[in-house]
Amino acid sequence: MVGAGHVGPVIARVAVAAGYEVTIAAAGDPKEIELITQVLAPGSEPRWTADAVKDADLVILAIPLHRFEAFDPVLLADRLVVDAMNYWPAVDGKRELFEDAQHGSSEIVAGRLAQSRVVKALNHIGYHELEGERRPSGSSDRRGLGVAGDDGQAVAEVAEVIERIGYDAVRLDSLRAGRILQPGGPVFGRTLSRAEFERAVHTEAAASGVR
Amino acid sequence: MTTPAAAPEPTRFPVVLGLDTFGDRTSDRNGRALSHAQTIRNVVEEGVLADRSGVDFFGIGEHHTSDIPMSAADVVLAAIAARTTRIRVGSAVTVLSSDDPVRVFQRYSTLNALSGGRAEVVLGRGSSVDSFPLFGYNLADYEALFEEKTALFAELLKGTPVTWEGKTRAALHDQDVVPYTEFGPFPTWIGVGGSPQSVIRAARHGFSLMLAVIGGSPARFAPFSQLFRQALERFGRPPLPVGVHAPGHLADTDEKAESEFWPHYLEVLRRYSRIRGFAVPTKESFAFEIGPEGALYVGSPETVAQKIAANLIALDASRFDLKYGMGGLGHESLMSAISLYGEQVIPRVRELLRSERPTP
Numbered sequence: 136m137v138g139a140g141h142v143g144p145v146i147a148r149v150a151v152a153a154g155y156e157v158t159i160a161a162a163g164d165p166k167e168i169e170l171i172t173q174v175l176a177p178g179s180e181p182r183w184t185a186d187a188v189k190d191a192d193l194v195i196l197a198i199p200l201h202r203f204e205a206f207d208p209v210l211l212a213d214r215l216v217v218d219a220m221n222y223w224p225a226v227d228g229k230r231e232l233f234e235d236a237q238h239g240s241s242e243i244v245a246g247r248l249a250q251s252r253v254v255k256a257l258n259h260i261g262y263h264e265l266e267g268e269r270r271p272s273g274s275s276d277r278r279g280l281g282v283a284g285d286d287g288q289a290v291a292e293v294a295e296v297i298e299r300i301g302y303d304a305v306r307l308d309s310l311r312a313g314r315i316l317q318p319g320g321p322v323f324g325r326t327l328s329r330a331e332f333e334r335a336v337h338t339e340a341a342a343s344g345v346r
Numbered sequence: 347m348t349t350p351a352a353a354p355e356p357t358r359f360p361v362v363l364g365l366d367t368f369g370d371r372t373s374d375r376n377g378r379a380l381s382h383a384q385t386i387r388n389v390v391e392e393g394v395l396a397d398r399s400g401v402d403f404f405g406i407g408e409h410h411t412s413d414i415p416m417s418a419a420d421v422v423l424a425a426i427a428a429r430t431t432r433i434r435v436g437s438a439v440t441v442l443s444s445d446d447p448v449r450v451f452q453r454y455s456t457l458n459a460l461s462g463g464r465a466e467v468v469l470g471r472g473s474s475v476d477s478f479p480l481f482g483y484n485l486a487d488y489e490a491l492f493e494e495k496t497a498l499f500a501e502l503l504k505g506t507p508v509t510w511e512g513k514t515r516a517a518l519h520d521q522d523v524v525p526y527t528e529f530g531p532f533p534t535w536i537g538v539g540g541s542p543q544s545v546i547r548a549a550r551h552g553f554s555l556m557l558a559v560i561g562g563s564p565a566r567f568a569p570f571s572q573l574f575r576q577a578l579e580r581f582g583r584p585p586l587p588v589g590v591h592a593p594g595h596l597a598d599t600d601e602k603a604e605s606e607f608w609p610h611y612l613e614v615l616r617r618y619s620r621i622r623g624f625a626v627p628t629k630e631s632f633a634f635e636i637g638p639e640g641a642l643y644v645g646s647p648e649t650v651a652q653k654i655a656a657n658l659i660a661l662d663a664s665r666f667d668l669k670y671g672m673g674g675l676g677h678e679s680l681m682s683a684i685s686l687y688g689e690q691v692i693p694r695v696r697e698l699l700r701s702e703r704p705t706p
């Protein structure tokens with residue numbers, strides 16, 4: 136887990152609960168996040184970023200996008216990376232890199248992380264919902280969460296994590312299609328079942344000609 | 347939610363029940379927007395009524411938009427202070443990141459003098475970001491700005507002369523900063539919306555913690571109180587109170603409160619959702635938010651009192667500030683909500699807490 140702000144510790148917490156071994160890093164010394172980790176995500180282990188990602192099967196990136204621009208892509212080479220980040224000019228300020236109507240933020244992130252397999256997920260659920268809205272598999276009120284990526288195998292691996300955490304994974308077969316998960320899109324910040332989620336995706340895709 | 351073992355028994359602080367407003371520009375009976383000037387004068391009347399009704403604290407949040415023209419909250423607070431003798435007055439919040447800590451100290455120290463020691467400050471990093479371009483700050487620097495400026499503010503509160511050096515303003519060398527406070531530092535809080543770093547920061551500087559719970563289940567913030575208490579201990583500081591700031595509205599009955607509040611809530615959130623990309627609320631999501639698990643305190647005095655008491659206990663907090671007002675919701679409705687809060691909700695919350703929490 137890279138990022139220990141609003142979102143990082145909550146993701147770490149639900150991942151620990153799902154039985155995963157979790158390391159977590161902020162920008163600096165792990166001592167700085169020791170207490171945060173102990174109280175908000177007990178069972179996860181604070182590390183320096185390089186150590187946290189070194190032997191990870193999967194890295195979740197949840198740092199502000201305006202900080203991502205200075206993030207060293209080499210750290211994530213050959214890793215499977217979940218991009219949980221959003222471009223929010225109201226928080227990030229206007230960033231030239233992301234002011235690009237032709238590309239979604241995760242396509243731009245993937246462009247910078249050229250050595251990594253990038254999947255977009257966990258960006259459209261609020262940090263304050265992530266724990267409380269989990270449901271066991273098969274529950275009628277289980278929430279659907281999008282998983283988008285160009286690499287089918289990578290999408291499948293992330294979808295499995297989403298399912299184990301407590302959500303129905305709705306797969307989208309490209310990062311381009313993942314633009315539908317962004318702020319302002321039809322699923323952002325909304326609690327939808329898998330069926331409702333899929334319907335929203337199809338309606339939007341039909342309307343915009345994107346798939 | 348797992349609770350780490352051996353959490354220390356928290357110190358009990360007196361229960362403080364306040365009101366906050368952002369000073370939204372309200373509408374008249376015909377739905378026409380009032381002038382900024384009239385909106386500001388109305389807020390003074392509301393503060394005075396809060397005092398008369400038995401409310402403990404009145405806070406005004408800094409905003410810089412034509413919908414919320416409260417850019418100089420401390421001036422408005424001074425007017426309220428001059429007409430009252432009992433109620434405490436403060437910010438909710440002051441956007442410190444785009445302000446000068448020296449000026450903030452001077453203004454609130456002056457308010458403290460005027461009010462006979464009734465001033466408080468709630469410092470915020472600023473999620474309403476209109477002030478950044480206005481004062482020439484880059485939004486992307488908000489973390490660094492807030493960190494450095496809270497550190498300076500903590501220095502200023504200790505009393506002068508102050509020696510300080512940083513990147514965000516001119517250095518101070520043995521600098522006298524006036525007016526001196528009369529009875530030591532005034533209460534200072536950090537407003538936190540869900541950033542654990544901000545919780546730690548509050549503890550590090552010895553500021554109290556004000557949790558803004560404006561969406562979702564309030565109980566999920568309980569780990570933040572815990573984090574705050576453990577951080578205070580780690581930094582070798584004495585216990586400090588935890589407060590909750592949350593939006594709501596009151597009328598004689600649940601139905602009346604809901605029907606007054608809903609159209610304005612919808613309108614405000616619709617505007618907000620355009621900026622943040624969130625879904626516009628529906629009747630169902632509203633029903634959830636005003637229910638026991640939600641973040642809104644909308645209803646009759648009994649409904650709201652029950653919810654406040656339950657969440658103070660769940661969050662182990664001793665202070666609750668109800669943020670009243672919502673977009674165009676009219677001054678008359680707000681005045682009536684203020685009376686109900688002071689005269690009925692506050693005594694009822696105290697009663698509920700006495701029966702739940704035996705005093706040691």
Ligand SMILES: NC(=O)c1ccc[n+]([C@@H]2O[C@H](COP(=O)([O-])OP(=O)(O)OC[C@H]3O[C@@H](n4cnc5c(N)ncnc54)[C@H](OP(=O)(O)O)[C@@H]3O)[C@@H](O)[C@H]2O)c1
Nearest residue numbers: 138139140141142161162163197198202220221258261262
């Ligand atoms: N808020 C939500 O509900 C939500 C939900 C889903 C997704 N998101 C997205 O998640 C991202 C993070 O949001 P947030 O609200 O959690 O941010 P935040 O509270 O500002 O936290 C940022 C975290 O990222 C760390 N960080 C920054 N630069 C880093 C670097 N180069 N290497 C390692 N760690 C670094 C920070 O560490 P330091 O303290 O050491 O600098 C801090 O722990 C955003 O893009 C947001 O849009 C948010």
